[in-house]
Amino acid sequence: MNISISKHAIKRRKHYTPVDEKMLLDLVKQIDEKYHISKKDNNAYKIAHNGAIAIIKKTDDSLLLITAYGFSRYDYKIGNVNFKVSIALSIQERKKIREDNKGIIHKIYRVNFLGKKVECGSISDILKSKLSKDKKQIDNFKYKIVLDGKLFIKFQNIPMKHYHLYFNDFDEIYNIVHFENNVFILNDFRRNN
Numbered sequence: 001m002n003i004s005i006s007k008h009a010i011k012r013r014k015h016y017t018p019v020d021e022k023m024l025l026d027l028v029k030q031i032d033e034k035y036h037i038s039k040k041d042n043n044a045y046k047i048a049h050n051g052a053i054a055i056i057k058k059t060d061d062s063l064l065l066i067t068a069y070g071f072s073r074y075d076y077k078i079g080n081v082n083f084k085v086s087i088a089l090s091i092q093e094r095k096k097i098r099e100d101n102k103g104i105i106h107k108i109y110r111v112n113f114l115g116k117k118v119e120c121g122s123i124s125d126i127l128k129s130k131l132s133k134d135k136k137q138i139d140n141f142k143y144k145i146v147l148d149g150k151l152f153i154k155f156q157n158i159p160m161k162h163y164h165l166y167f168n169d170f171d172e173i174y175n176i177v178h179f180e181n182n183v184f185i186l187n188d189f190r191r192n193n
Contacts, residue, residue, distance in 0.1 A: 001038040002062035003028050009054070009065045028056060028065050038063055103128030108147070108177055110186035120186055121147040123173070126166070141166035145173055147186075155189035 003025055011018040032038050037045050037056055044066075047054045055066045105128070108121035124144045126134050134144060146164045159175050167173055177184045
């Protein structure tokens with residue numbers, strides 16, 4: 001198993017002292033011996049200890065240490081240190097967590113000029129949202145609609161002053177979206193020339 005160290009891991013910023021490559025190779029070997037990353041499926045593994053983080057990416061025949069910061073402050077003797085190891089989340093998993101934090105209950109789509117359906121906004125349940133601005137609106141509103149800011153450049157008559165709007169009843173949003181084939185579709189608005 002080859003071990004590679006990225007330039008980013010050796011020297012993340014100009015003002016940081018470079019970390020010795022041999023030391024980082026030794027670190028990856030010790031982590032691999034303890035957690036058998038080289039024997040696991042292809043993925044990225046995040047190793048964290050007291051705010052120090054490294055990400056090891058496994059390919060078919062090599063381990064690549066992508067980044068390391070804070071490790072110069074700690075002893076690399078893994079036998080004495082309890083490292084926490086977790087598999088890095090996929091883009092889809094991170095997106096799902098963000099959507100859950102925003103309380104998104106419906107996506108909004110539009111049909112682009114190629115005839116394809118593309119996502120262009122969302123409808124959130126204020127009670128499920130963890131955003132501080134939404135929490136302030138809990139007593140006043142039930143839902144929030146958020147549209148992609150680029151829509152306001154492309155279309156001239158969207159009846160919203162901002163890219164987001166709070167409301168209490170779904171009937172209030174039918175001047176912006178309509179329900180079609182089990183999804184919310186953006187209404188037809190006049191395009192800017």
